[in-house]
Amino acid sequence: MTIRRIGGWIGAGLADAAGRLVILSITTAFLARILPPGDFGATALTLSIVTAFSMAVGTPYEEALTQAKVVRRDDLGAVLALSMVAALGFLALCVPVGLLLDHVYERADLRFLLPATGLLLLAQGPMTLATAVARRRKAFYIINASSILGHVIGAVIAIGLGLAGAGIWSLVALRIVLVFASAASLFWMLGLKVRPVWSWGRLNRFNRFAGLVLASRLVENATYVVYNTLTGALFGLTVLGYLNIAMRLIEPVRGAITAVTHNLCFPHFRGSALSRDNVGEAAAEVARETSALVAPTMMGLAAVSPLVVPLMAGPGWTTAEPIAAALAAGGLLALPSQVVQTALSASGRPQSVLLSYSVALVILALTLVATAGLHPATIGLARLAGDLSLTATTVLINGPLIGLSPWPLLRRLSGVWLSAAIMAVIVAWLGITLADAYGPLLALIVAIPAGVLIYVPLLFLISRASFDSLVGRIRPLLSRAPVAGLR
Numbered sequence: 001m002t003i004r005r006i007g008g009w010i011g012a013g014l015a016d017a018a019g020r021l022v023i024l025s026i027t028t029a030f031l032a033r034i035l036p037p038g039d040f041g042a043t044a045l046t047l048s049i050v051t052a053f054s055m056a057v058g059t060p061y062e063e064a065l066t067q068a069k070v071v072r073r074d075d076l077g078a079v080l081a082l083s084m085v086a087a088l089g090f091l092a093l094c095v096p097v098g099l100l101l102d103h104v105y106e107r108a109d110l111r112f113l114l115p116a117t118g119l120l121l122l123a124q125g126p127m128t129l130a131t132a133v134a135r136r137r138k139a140f141y142i143i144n145a146s147s148i149l150g151h152v153i154g155a156v157i158a159i160g161l162g163l164a165g166a167g168i169w170s171l172v173a174l175r176i177v178l179v180f181a182s183a184a185s186l187f188w189m190l191g192l193k194v195r196p197v198w199s200w201g202r203l204n205r206f207n208r209f210a211g212l213v214l215a216s217r218l219v220e221n222a223t224y225v226v227y228n229t230l231t232g233a234l235f236g237l238t239v240l241g242y243l244n245i246a247m248r249l250i251e252p253v254r255g256a257i258t259a260v261t262h263n264l265c266f267p268h269f270r271g272s273a274l275s276r277d278n279v280g281e282a283a284a285e286v287a288r289e290t291s292a293l294v295a296p297t298m299m300g301l302a303a304v305s306p307l308v309v310p311l312m313a314g315p316g317w318t319t320a321e322p323i324a325a326a327l328a329a330g331g332l333l334a335l336p337s338q339v340v341q342t343a344l345s346a347s348g349r350p351q352s353v354l355l356s357y358s359v360a361l362v363i364l365a366l367t368l369v370a371t372a373g374l375h376p377a378t379i380g381l382a383r384l385a386g387d388l389s390l391t392a393t394t395v396l397i398n399g400p401l402i403g404l405s406p407w408p409l410l411r412r413l414s415g416v417w418l419s420a421a422i423m424a425v426i427v428a429w430l431g432i433t434l435a436d437a438y439g440p441l442l443a444l445i446v447a448i449p450a451g452v453l454i455y456v457p458l459l460f461l462i463s464r465a466s467f468d469s470l471v472g473r474i475r476p477l478l479s480r481a482p483v484a485g486l487r
Helices: 003-031 037-057 059-067 073-105 110-136 140-163 168-190 200-235 237-274 279-313 320-346 350-370 378-402 406-438 440-462 464-479
Strands: none
Touching (some): 003 140, 003 168, 037 073, 110 140, 200 237, 200 350, 237 320, 237 378, 378 406, 406 464
């Protein structure tokens, strides 16, 4: 395998992230000007619940199918049948839960919004199954292309409904159409034909691994449910709407980076585990090198959030700016944990991932409760605290289980993080100064390349080893030469 090929996958993943961000930003910029913050808050609440349900529908078997040495068509049919049954069960559950939300938040449309949003569960199982097949084939370009196509179709439908006066239903339709379109395009691009066949016996060899993955993913997504629910309960649906706008800016980038890293690293870590290599050392190397690229991206987003939020959402959304900055900074802190968690799963230790997410959930909830009544910006700090505890638990407690030396890794990461933080402070000051004089658009155009020019020499001065490693990885990409012995 050549660095050129891996570089192409990474480039496609980053293009997917950028494309999703642009598409969702344009859609949000339109809808935020015709819908109140409360509508965004109500949609965030229903989506967080349905997302948690979707984890049980298909995601556990995605990891199990990807990790298995051999997968037959009948195995896929059994997984598809189970996901369809689960989808129908959770869709039925959306009805009483919607009625409960209506009672708690005294908003009558929630009883209809949740079951309607739950329709996306019918496509969630097929989409995760097809994603597993694509990952086994290393068809990462197809995953990226289907994602972009789904986002484009969903955005067109949502904007069309918004122009037609559909109100909050345009927000709901965006996510439903996105999932259905992504699933359909994945099946089409892969040429995949699978029919559901109920066979519990065929699922037996996947069930233990899938069960542990399910538990960890449920806790991971329970974090979003708790985050949105507690924010709505403690701060109100209007503040939850501000959080939703911030997440629409940050989560597409953060989610894409996590997905690209996981998809690319899982086969490599799995191969290292099977050959009894040091998986922890491989994870430390990947975490250090990816952080050198991701750190300036996330901290750059944090720095320019006061410029991007007004451009994306318009006036009246100032409260979302510090929340977005905190979410982006959390993405910086959480990346090493994502790499190590991928290594843990590939090594057959998904139970360790469950511990990390459980600790992060508790810290986030406690921080939200402790800061209730303070400025809404504190809800961003709660997520930041959760992300910090996630990485601390993963690296310090779980990392040694696969041979990872935590403190040397954290020392190397500290230089990257410090470089990115200093760059962010300078870019934030530059952006605000230029915005006052020339407006946010021109300030953003200047701030982005300025961040790159500032970060590179800072990394050279503060963390020479990370700088040399980064240059060492980029140089072969530019020369398009194969690298022997690539990890």
